[in-house]
Amino acid sequence: MSVNVVTERHTPVSVTLKAEDVIGLVARALRVEVRLTPKPGLVDTRNSGAHRDMDLAAFERSTAAIAPWMEKFFIMGHSTAKLDPQTVMVMLRPPGLACENDMLQATSGVNTHRGAIFAFGLLSTAIGRILALEEALEQNRICDHVARMCQHIVARELSSDKDGKLSKGGMHFLHYGLAGARGEAESGFRTVRTQALPVYNRVLQECGEANLALLQTLLHLMAWNDDTNLVSRGGLEGLNYVQQEAQKLLWQGGVLVEGGIEAMQQLDDELIARNLSPGGSADLLAVTWFLSHFPSGPFYSE
Numbered sequence: 001m002s003v004n005v006v007t008e009r010h011t012p013v014s015v016t017l018k019a020e021d022v023i024g025l026v027a028r029a030l031r032v033e034v035r036l037t038p039k040p041g042l043v044d045t046r047n048s049g050a051h052r053d054m055d056l057a058a059f060e061r062s063t064a065a066i067a068p069w070m071e072k073f074f075i076m077g078h079s080t081a082k083l084d085p086q087t088v089m090v091m092l093r094p095p096g097l098a099c100e101n102d103m104l105q106a107t108s109g110v111n112t113h114r115g116a117i118f119a120f121g122l123l124s125t126a127i128g129r130i131l132a133l134e135e136a137l138e139q140n141r142i143c144d145h146v147a148r149m150c151q152h153i154v155a156r157e158l159s160s161d162k163d164g165k166l167s168k169g170g171m172h173f174l175h176y177g178l179a180g181a182r183g184e185a186e187s188g189f190r191t192v193r194t195q196a197l198p199v200y201n202r203v204l205q206e207c208g209e210a211n212l213a214l215l216q217t218l219l220h221l222m223a224w225n226d227d228t229n230l231v232s233r234g235g236l237e238g239l240n241y242v243q244q245e246a247q248k249l250l251w252q253g254g255v256l257v258e259g260g261i262e263a264m265q266q267l268d269d270e271l272i273a274r275n276l277s278p279g280g281s282a283d284l285l286a287v288t289w290f291l292s293h294f295p296s297g298p299f300y301s302e
């Protein structure tokens with residue numbers, strides 16, 4: 001199957017998308033995200049953000065360990081294309097957990113990419129499914145297939161207290177109605193489609209610098225994404241603080257004005273001091289970069 005894939009410079013090139021292309025694109029998305037600097041509270045080339053147990057090298061090892069799994073997700077999506085999408089979701093759990101396990105092996109037990117594995121496992125499966133169904137490989141269609149696979153996942157996994165105790169994600173949902181990574185996937189990455197991709201495309205077109213476009217997109221994600229990582233670390237107060245600070249910076253022009261990069265560095269220092277890390281927004285930034293390589297296509301209602 002031949003599709004138009006857009007490079008960083010947004011030059012459309014015609015390629016044949018195979019499993020190894022998906023592995024390569026996911027690995028690049030994770031590396032582009034972690035190396036982007038300065039990211040407030042997150043691991044980057046400037047520092048390890050608010051994380052005492054991980055660094056850039058751990059992210060590199062983790063990326064190398066999880067990228068090959070994307071082929072398995074892709075093949076699984078391809079070979080189960082005739083099955084009901086919610087059945088596919090059930091089948092994804094064992095390889096999803098095995099991939100998490102490989103990540104933990106590579107990082108000596110540190111969670112570098114749990115959220116990212118969830119998002120990219122679903123995206124790789126959706127791409128395999130779309131190719132098997134001979135449908136168009138477009139952003140909105142890929143997200144629509146993710147949404148269908150994840151239908152009812154929030155209600156099923158976050159509303160019930162299994163064995164009488166709620167998970168961390170379950171607590172966030174019960175106390176604050178925040179559905180985290182599952183909610184974003186069930187909505188077909190709504191925050192990415194409606195906030196992040198439009199900002200990324202606009203800034204890239206206006207200034208032609210991918211790094212600036214990514215940093216400005218990260219600020220938008222931090223301003224509007226209900227990141228449960230921040231709630232885990234700083235409660236609702238921590239989430240509100242990061243959203244308000246990111247909104248303030250955006251009002252001043254974000255990284256696109258003079259002094260914008262220095263302001264990001266200051267926010268980085270602030271988040272480190274408060275032990276806050278917007279890991280969910282970092283995951284969605286990588287998803288944005290990944291999806292930007294596909295044509296948008298028409299919108300599908302849920």
Ligand SMILES: CC(C)(COP(=O)(O)OP(=O)(O)OC[C@H]1O[C@@H](n2cnc3c(N)ncnc32)[C@H](O)[C@@H]1O)[C@@H](O)C(=O)NCCC(=O)NCCS
Nearest residue numbers: 093096097115118121169180181184226227228229279280
């Ligand atoms: C859903 C997962 C991520 C469970 O995690 P948890 O209960 O801790 O959920 P929670 O939403 O709190 O956060 C997990 C991670 O998601 C990311 N995240 C947090 N908030 C958001 C958000 N709003 N949007 C996107 N990502 C987010 C962060 O990186 C965070 O560390 C996942 O580990 C899981 O269910 N694994 C089982 C394997 C599986 O079913 N895989 C199938 C697809 S591969």
Ligand SMILES: Nc1ncnc2c1ncn2[C@@H]1O[C@H](COP(=O)(O)OP(=O)(O)OP(=O)(O)O)[C@@H](O)[C@H]1O
Nearest residue numbers: 034042043111112113114115116229279280282283
């Ligand atoms: N550059 C990055 N720096 C830090 N976290 C990131 C980065 N990119 C993505 N993340 C996401 O952030 C999550 C890790 O955050 P965190 O360490 O707060 O989670 P945790 O293991 O649940 O918490 P804790 O460290 O308090 O036990 C991962 O799931 C990962 O997907």
